[in-house]
Amino acid sequence: MIAIKSIHISEMEKHYRISLINSLIGYKSLNLLGTISQDGVTNLSLISSAFHLGADPPLLGMVIRPEREHNDTLKNIQSTGQYTLNNVLPQWYKQAHQTSASYPSGVSEFDSCGFKKYYLSGFKAPFVFQSTVRVGLELVEIIDIERNGTTILIGEIVQILTDDFLIEEDGNLNHLKAGTMTVSGLDSYFLPQFVGRLAYAKPGKEPQELNKVNP
Amino acid sequence: MIAIKSIHISEMEKHYRISLINSLIGYKSLNLLGTISQDGVTNLSLISSAFHLGADPPLLGMVIRPEREHNDTLKNIQSTGQYTLNNVLPQWYKQAHQTSASYPSGVSEFDSCGFKKYYLSGFKAPFVFQSTVRVGLELVEIIDIERNGTTILIGEIVQILTDDFLIEEDGNLNHLKAGTMTVSGLDSYFLPQFVGRLAYAKPGKEPQELNKVNP
Numbered sequence: 001m002i003a004i005k006s007i008h009i010s011e012m013e014k015h016y017r018i019s020l021i022n023s024l025i026g027y028k029s030l031n032l033l034g035t036i037s038q039d040g041v042t043n044l045s046l047i048s049s050a051f052h053l054g055a056d057p058p059l060l061g062m063v064i065r066p067e068r069e070h071n072d073t074l075k076n077i078q079s080t081g082q083y084t085l086n087n088v089l090p091q092w093y094k095q096a097h098q099t100s101a102s103y104p105s106g107v108s109e110f111d112s113c114g115f116k117k118y119y120l121s122g123f124k125a126p127f128v129f130q131s132t133v134r135v136g137l138e139l140v141e142i143i144d145i146e147r148n149g150t151t152i153l154i155g156e157i158v159q160i161l162t163d164d165f166l167i168e169e170d171g172n173l174n175h176l177k178a179g180t181m182t183v184s185g186l187d188s189y190f191l192p193q194f195v196g197r198l199a200y201a202k203p204g205k206e207p208q209e210l211n212k213v214n215p
Numbered sequence: 216m217i218a219i220k221s222i223h224i225s226e227m228e229k230h231y232r233i234s235l236i237n238s239l240i241g242y243k244s245l246n247l248l249g250t251i252s253q254d255g256v257t258n259l260s261l262i263s264s265a266f267h268l269g270a271d272p273p274l275l276g277m278v279i280r281p282e283r284e285h286n287d288t289l290k291n292i293q294s295t296g297q298y299t300l301n302n303v304l305p306q307w308y309k310q311a312h313q314t315s316a317s318y319p320s321g322v323s324e325f326d327s328c329g330f331k332k333y334y335l336s337g338f339k340a341p342f343v344f345q346s347t348v349r350v351g352l353e354l355v356e357i358i359d360i361e362r363n364g365t366t367i368l369i370g371e372i373v374q375i376l377t378d379d380f381l382i383e384e385d386g387n388l389n390h391l392k393a394g395t396m397t398v399s400g401l402d403s404y405f406l407p408q409f410v411g412r413l414a415y416a417k418p419g420k421e422p423q424e425l426n427k428v429n430p
Binding site: 001002003004005006009010012014015016017018019020021022023024025026027028029030031048049050051052053054055056057058059060061062063065085087090093094095097098099100101102103104107112120133135140141143145147148150152154156157158159160161162163164167168170171172173175176180181182184185186187188189190191192193194195196197198199200201202203205207210 | 216217218219220221224225227229230231232233234235236237238239240241242243244245246263264265266267268269270271272273274275276277278280300302305308309310312313314315316317318319322327335348350355356358360362363365367369371372373374375376377378379382383385386387388390391395396397399400401402403404405406407408409410411412413414415416417418420422425
């Protein structure tokens with residue numbers, strides 16, 4: 001076993017540190033973030049920093065790092081107040097990865113990387129047609145993190161576009177059936193296999209498997 | 216395909232909404248959060264809201280919801296300034312789930328759920344002995360989210376405790392070898408299978424698979 005301390009982390013070669021720190025927390029949510037500018041230019045970027053913030057109201061958070069996601073994304077969200085999160089499937093995960101390339105401002109990653117836009121009436125931001133789980137959000141709050149210049153965006157879920165059969169009786173969305181992928185670190189892509197679903201935990205009671213669901 | 220809008224979400228039965236909203240973003244990072252009080256009472260809870268915030272300085276964020284994680288966790292972090300995140304393995308994921316039960320304040324989930332504490336000299340918060348990837352953090356910032364009463368904690372990674380052979384040549388931590396699990400929604404547990412690792416994306420260049428690594 002090795003113990004790596006602050007002093008070792010700060011002395012690491014830059015790319016080694018980025019790879020290590022990015023991979024520490026395990027598997028991450030993987031989504032394509034869709035936006036549109038006031039002029040109608042669309043933007044699509046891959047993010048792995050979305051997190052659940054609450055169900056009532058339905059809120060999600062995510063991190064925008066200016067140097068990676070380009071300023072277009074943040075500018076578009078600020079000007080339209082809307083964005084979409086769309087899951088990533090194995091059939092086209094390489095194209096999804098390709099959206100992280102540094103395309104010039106004004107070039108849409110939808111077109112460059114082979115994604116079809118899908119619009120809902122009354123909602124400006126584009127969804128990814130090829131995805132099976134798509135969420136439309138309205139910006140609620142922008143939090144600037146002074147410590148490292150990143151931005152945390154908080155959005156309210158106002159649209160959910162998915163297939164009926166993916167939502168189970170109790171509301172749980174079945175990501176196995178949806179074909180959703182996950183990512184570890186910067187660039188390692190995975191498809192999860194189901195292990196078990198467990199009942200609500202209570203003190204003094206053995207953990208119980210729920211048999212009703214997956215896969 | 217169905218389109219669910221704000222009005223439908225707000226009218227959903229409470230538990231249905233919680234299940235659906237929690238499962239929308241896909242697979243989430245799964246970690247046991249270890250803390251200790253000023254009086255030396257340890258606390259362990261399962262979280263799926265950790266997110267990567269930056270590598271230099273090495274920062275992680277996470278969400279604390281008072282009603283679920285108990286106030287003990289937040290109180291302990293505020294008073295000691297330290298906490299640990301530890302990955303979850305399939306051999307004992309049911310015990311990890313059991314830490315989410317509502318144990319009374321003063322009862323340690325380490326003891327109740329069968330986890331062994333592991334301490335590093337000079338660091339107060341307990342690590343989980345059974346984990347294979349363990350991260351020690353120091354509190355940097357507490358952000359209260361007024362919209363729903365949750366709290367975002369930002370911490371700096373000051374300790375990494377893992378096995379040498381899990382860290383690849385370029386710094387990437389191999390979570391397949393580490394046996395790390397992931398979670399979807401509130402209670403569905405998964406073990407990912409490797410699909411591919413992709414090279415840094417560049418405009419106009421086809422996405423390239425990296426052959427050097429996993430599994």
